Amino acid sequence: MSATIAAGVITPPSIEYSQLCPMLLVFGLAVAGVLVEAFVPRQARRGIHLVLTLGGLAAAFVLTIVVASSKSLFRDHAAGHVAAMGAVAVDRPTLFIQGTILVLAFVSVLLIAESSHDVSSFAAQAAAIPGSAEEREGLLAGITHTEVYPLTMFAVGGMLLFPAANDLLTMFVALEVLSLPLYLLCGLARRRRLLSQEAAMKYFLLGAFSSAFFLFGIALLYGFAGSVRLSAIAAAASSDTGSTTLLLAGLALVGLGLLFKIGAVPFHGWKPDVYQGAPTPVTALMASCTVVSAFGALLRVFYVAFGQLTWDWRPAMWTIAILTMVAGALIAITQTDVKRLLAYSSIAHAGFILTGVIAATAAGLSASLFYLAAYGFTTIGAFAVVTLVRDPAGEAAHLSQWAGLGKRSPLVAGVFAFFLLAFAGIPLTSGFTGKFAVFQAAVAGGAVPLVIVGVLSSAIAAFFYVRVIVLMFFSDPAPDAPSVVTPSVFTSAAVVLGVVATVVLGVVPQPLLGLASHAASQLFVR
């Protein structure tokens, strides 16, 4: 080795800054946010952060569109380009996913920025012991952690890189970059702080545990293929050299790391606890952007690296998809907390999207892309409504407190009912279109039993969605019923965007379906 260096054969690597500019912008603004925290006086921080974060996400979205419409990138029917010396792929599915993440992150940041019905959803001083004098001082002083904005930006940057990573090490780095800020954000709730800190702790421990599996899987795959590049692993797998035991065990462990992030059964344990404990805006961010990003990475790994091994991983993935759909729908029935209910609903939906992934075709990919975008909007909207129903202790999360909401706040209850119907997949909502698309792709891929299980669990799931609707509209409110606060423009915008997207994608899904199928037409770049 030293001989080659001495002889000067080393060529300087190159980075395609223009193709990576959306991610670079997000990371750069995250770093800038840290500087704001360091040097700007406390009262001016929030405004500057809002400009940086919302403006940055919007600008990154515009840049994503610019990259996606670049002629040179897709010249001669190229599927895309592998940038940064093979570390980052820039292709149409990735750009679609990144665009989706940026839009959803924008809406989530609107929720994070809400400050009308409390000072904020976030703690005054995360380090102060719950119930201590320090905490009271912080609350009375009306301060709040504005670090959430740079943290969110770091997480979003990691989410953008995660599905774009073309080698497993980059993917691992992206996974950590997206996870670490989220661990922190989970523990920053202003109310019910012990629950929040417990959630952060659980998420961190289990996340670290799954990262270890992921890393171990990478090591095994490296041992098999001699490379961490996804295309190199695919090439080695098809040339049938090396130990299949290494390959398959590596596949299983890398898959586990990814399935953990999407919350597939039996790696879902963290999801209800964390979704419940985390500040609701952060839950919205995790339920939309993180899921989209993790599915993006899952799709890339299983389509690119393990594309030839479909017959090996399909039975196991079938089992996981069935378990995820059924368990998510079943356990949700007996939940009494709105956020936990939505968490189990999110698990069930992960199962539905998995049926699209398993198809391993362009149709499956495009259906999954559409479902992710549609579901993201609906779920942010639903969590946004959760932040509005409050009692003196904060959000009124227990379902019994939601009884009779339709009689006192018909608009809020109606909007929530609409989101629930979308989750249930009622026609003329985006949920129906998305389910229809993934099930269609799964049937075309020969997974009829899977679709039957999917439809059955949809029916079970519909039961508890409708139960909540019945509870809201047909029972009498409790005497200590929570009040619905009037949202500021931020939360209103998030709710309205959720409703509009859910309606439009249900009634006129064609433009986005077309975009998704165009994005998926050439699959991923290798």
Place this chain on the structure above:
Amino acid sequence: MTTVAATGVQHAAWLMLAFPLFGAVVLLLGGRRTDRWGHLLGVAAPLAAFGYGLACFFALLSYPAAGRSRDLHLFSWIPVGGFRVSIGMLMDPLSLSFVLLITGVGSLIHIYSVGYMAHDTDRRRFFGYLNLFIAAMLLLVLSDNYLGLYVGWEGVGLASYLLIGFWQFKPTAAVAAKKAFIANRVGDAGLSLAIMLMFATFGTVNFSGVFARAHEAGPGVMAALGLLLLLGACGKSAQLPLQSWLLDAMEGPTPVSALIHAATMVTAGVYLIVRSNVIFDLSSTARLGVQVVGAVTLLFGGIIACAKDDIKKSLAGSTMSQIGYMFLAAGLGPAGYGLAIGLLLAHGFFKANLFLGAGSVMHGMDDEVNMRRYGGLARLMPVTAATFGLAYLAIIGIPGFSGFFTKDPIIEAAFSKGGVSGALLGTAALIGAGLTAFYMTRMVLMTFFGKRRWEDQAAAAAAGAGQEGEAEAPHQQPHPHESPQVMLWPMILLAIGSVGAGAFLATGDRLVNFLAPVTRTPAAPPGIVGPYGLGALGLALVAVAAAWWMYGRREVPAVAPAGGVLVVAARKDLYGDAFNESVLMRPGQWLTRLSVYFDNRGVDGLVNTFAATVGGASGRLRKVQTGFVRSYALAMFFGAALLVGALLLVRL
């Protein structure tokens, strides 16, 4: 003939739908804020649609005859796999004829309603419903596929329900609205089954797609398709056996009766059959069904109309009868499609005119509907009487008026079908013409001529309780007066249409030739005057004389005389409701009781067991979620082990 994409002014044809829809949304969601100017917006919306419809119509005329079919693709709805439904609009001679009728006559009725509903506190809501109706009806006729048509069809049904029950504080109105809705559901079921059958057979519901592949299907499928469509048409058009709702639907405000139950909605069935002409041409069974339904209904409606004392119900019977004529014509195939549409358009004018005239009379008579309490109103309401008289001359087919040009050819065409069936159908149509002349003469004589029976307060009050329909006795003597200008002008315009529309449409077979691209040219274009047409005219004159003998020469008793078997039967709608009750409702009740029993014992048992199982499983599974990180980690670890094991096993 091929359909090409719409260009020019037709490129924005969706505006036609958008105007009334916008009006409906603003008026219904705007609430009381829009009360002050709501009716103006309500009138402007159909007028704008009419203007745009005219523009599209003239644009269509500028194309050569073979190219008069323009399609406007709006958007695709879920194009997944083989399931492709796109929402689009088809502009051809047939649909645009309907557009002009709906928006033209509709606008006049809107204007009339401004005056008619002036004293109603809910006038804005009324206009919102009217606009909703216009939008749905336009969607029905403009859609380029059966699914879009079905959406409009249901929208029309909804608007009709809302309008019939507009005065929902009257129990009779509420019940009538429900009855109309339910009777329509039966027909709608037929239409939806037809659409499903279409999709199963042809894989598409587009008009062009279905018609292009219609000959591939077997005769059985085509007959089923035709009969199911006929069932749908019967529901909407109040034809036997689904006729019973129309008479009760007269509970709605009179402009509604004019707009929905005379001029436009009830003609939707005729539109459906003429639009589906390719399907009916391929099945003689379905065609025969249409002919029989039409012939029977035209007699049925005529007989009912002869016996009713309620002016609106008599007109409703007349509507059934006239639409029977249209069905009969449409059932005759290419020879009759153009004739059916011709009568439909002319009927739109004169029947709307008659209804608005009846409304004007009621307006002046304190909402009295019993003709036996009218009489001698011609002097007091000269304009109403004159316009009503012109429409009267039109409907009974006096030469020179529009009924003569549009109805007599149908009688001719029925006879020229030939054979026993032709003779039977023709005879029915001929008798129908006589009946029409009789009941219309009776109506005119009882309303506008003779003694002023409303002056006999005591007699009317005493007899009031015994009467059918509105049982309330008037508390004071009515002061009949002419209606305001805003109500009179629509009637005058409609009267012009009643007089001239027939001649305009029939001269030189103008309408038949115009529609030919859609309905194809009949083998032998029917003449305007033929031997049977003259026979019909003669019969009509005899009936007029008979009516005068019975109601003009003698005094009309304020209380209906007992009458013969047929009269009693006709007063009871020829036992239509009794038939429905004994044949459909009673067995239906038995069926529902049986199914409730089965549902409680069988289905609910199953469902409850399943629900309990699911709930139990949920409760047990929930316990796995302990909240301890260690157990989650353990689950993950075992999951990992199983995953690795399973993957390795697959390769073994």
Place this chain on the structure above:
Amino acid sequence: MSLYVPILVLAALSAVFAVFSIVMGSLAGPKRWNRAKLSAYECGIQPTPQPLGGGRFPIKYYLTAMLFIVFDIEIIFLYPWAVAFDRLGMFGLVEMVLFIVTVLVAFAYVWRRGGLEWD
């Protein structure tokens, strides 16, 4: 096999060093015991007085340790760059400046938030 020889030699050397240090220390050093010296050693945690409020302990030590690691790793990255500085050219310079700036930003944040003050 010859590849592993240097590793073995290094392992042997470190083992010898460790054993030598411990033995020499126990032989040469003076022995003056007190309570603090006898308590179990855990880096960063003050054994006395007992932490209050349910087991909280100061994180100053960890903060310092982590900052040390950050700058340590910065050095580790700087070293190979310095070795191949001329061959990496402009690209290397740009990337390294970006890296150093990023670390400096974090440093600035810690400094402004008082992370470098011991008490």
